Amino acid sequence: MVTVRVPAKVNVQLGVGGVRPDGYHDLANVFFAVALGDEVTATPGDGVTLTCTGPDADAVPLDDTNLAARAARLLAAHHGLPAPGVYLHIAKAIPVAGGMAGGSADGAAALLACDALWGLDTPLDTLLELAAELGSDVPFALLGGVALGRGRGEILEALPVSGTFHWVFAVADGGLSTPAVFRECDRLREESGTGATIEDVPTPDADPELLAALADGDPVALAAALSNDLQAAAVSLRPSLADTLRAGTEAGALAALVSGSGPTCAFLAKDADSAAHIAAALRASGTCRTAHATHGPVPGAQVVSAPRP
Numbered sequence: 562m563v564t565v566r567v568p569a570k571v572n573v574q575l576g577v578g579g580v581r582p583d584g585y586h587d588l589a590n591v592f593f594a595v596a597l598g599d600e601v602t603a604t605p606g607d608g609v610t611l612t613c614t615g616p617d618a619d620a621v622p623l624d625d626t627n628l629a630a631r632a633a634r635l636l637a638a639h640h641g642l643p644a645p646g647v648y649l650h651i652a653k654a655i656p657v658a659g660g661m662a663g664g665s666a667d668g669a670a671a672l673l674a675c676d677a678l679w680g681l682d683t684p685l686d687t688l689l690e691l692a693a694e695l696g697s698d699v700p701f702a703l704l705g706g707v708a709l710g711r712g713r714g715e716i717l718e719a720l721p722v723s724g725t726f727h728w729v730f731a732v733a734d735g736g737l738s739t740p741a742v743f744r745e746c747d748r749l750r751e752e753s754g755t756g757a758t759i760e761d762v763p764t765p766d767a768d769p770e771l772l773a774a775l776a777d778g779d780p781v782a783l784a785a786a787l788s789n790d791l792q793a794a795a796v797s798l799r800p801s802l803a804d805t806l807r808a809g810t811e812a813g814a815l816a817a818l819v820s821g822s823g824p825t826c827a828f829l830a831k832d833a834d835s836a837a838h839i840a841a842a843l844r845a846s847g848t849c850r851t852a853h854a855t856h857g858p859v860p861g862a863q864v865v866s867a868p869r870p
């Protein structure tokens with residue numbers, strides 16, 4: 562049996578370029594891994610089977626569309642294993658369809674767990690390539706820490722960061738579909754007259770002030786630099802998010818933003834005590850289903866228990 566712990570992410574910058582001919586958008590995606598995470602356990606089994614526990618377990622597909630199952634099959638196919646055998650259990654804490662890359666995290670965790678269970682010793686570079694085939698956010702879940710994702714988010718460069726930042730995540734009732742939020746971003750751009758294609762929208766780049774704030778470990782400077790080009794689209798599809806963002810700001814957050822494609826809202830706090838206070842205020846506000854105080858950055862997917870060699 563092998564257990565892998567894997568983090569959720571928040572995008573401290575999500576710069577979105579125009580829509581490409583292949584339907585994806587070029588990004589300047591600054592990923593930040595937080596301690597809120599899932600655990601994926603791989604045990605020998607027949608075929609690829611799955612179970613999931615946690616508050617959102619009912620929303621997780623347990624068929625071959627689950628990113629953990631897809632990861633197991635992709636790794637087996639890459640190594641030419643004729644009949645992959647694994648039972649995967651997902652202990653899910655990351656909100657589902659919440660803009661925190663929970664499915665991607667489970668895909669990354671399953672790659673690592675199956676690699677260890679099957680004794681394959683796949684090099685990290687190869688795991689990162691397989692991860693990119695599974696989805697744009699999956700490679701970052703292997704890497705963790707803080708990283709800039711270019712292309713559709715899969716071309717990663719680790720970024721320097723100092724100290725620990727304190728975050729609160731307000732979990733919404735029900736998710737938002739990532740493709741629907743990108744489509745809404747395009748629609749809002751068309752509507753405003755700027756256009757939405759790569760000819761219309763400049764290719765985004767990482768904000769130097771944001772990178773300096775991360776390197777300096779300065780939460781006040783990071784708060785001033787946070788940005789998410791998908792936020793307007795997420796709020797357009799779910800207008801009640803404006804109330805959640807306001808509630809966290811009124812409770813003392815240094816800054817509030819939608820996490821990725823949403824609808825989870827992220828709040829940067831000045832320290833751990835402030836984060837606990839903001840989380841309690843958000844839970845009492847009636848503007849979200851629940852709220853979690855956490856911190857980061859933390860490492861990417863890691864084996865936490867494995868059979869004795």
Ligand SMILES: C[C@@](CO)(OP(=O)(O)O)[C@H](O)COP(=O)(O)OP(=O)(O)OC[C@H]1O[C@@H](n2ccc(N)nc2=O)[C@H](O)[C@@H]1O
Pocket residue numbers: 572575584585586587588590659660661662663665695696697698699712713714739740743820821822823
């Ligand atoms: C927006 C972000 C920010 O990190 O994540 P979430 O906030 O949803 O977790 C990511 O770009 C999501 O990455 P991921 O969820 O892996 O997306 P994928 O499976 O690769 O793509 C799903 C769909 O999202 C859209 N998509 C995704 C990435 C990208 N750079 N441009 C896109 O337009 C496309 O419509 C694509 O068909």
Ligand SMILES: Nc1ncnc2c1ncn2[C@@H]1O[C@H](COP(=O)(O)OP(=O)(O)O)[C@@H](O)[C@H]1O
Pocket residue numbers: 620621622626627628629651656657658659660661662663664665667668736737739822823
């Ligand atoms: N292991 C998984 N956990 C959660 N969702 C999954 C998983 N595998 C596939 N999915 C599908 O991916 C969709 C997006 O979920 P998720 O990755 O949690 O959100 P987001 O893309 O907003 O970060 C879900 O609605 C679900 O249908």
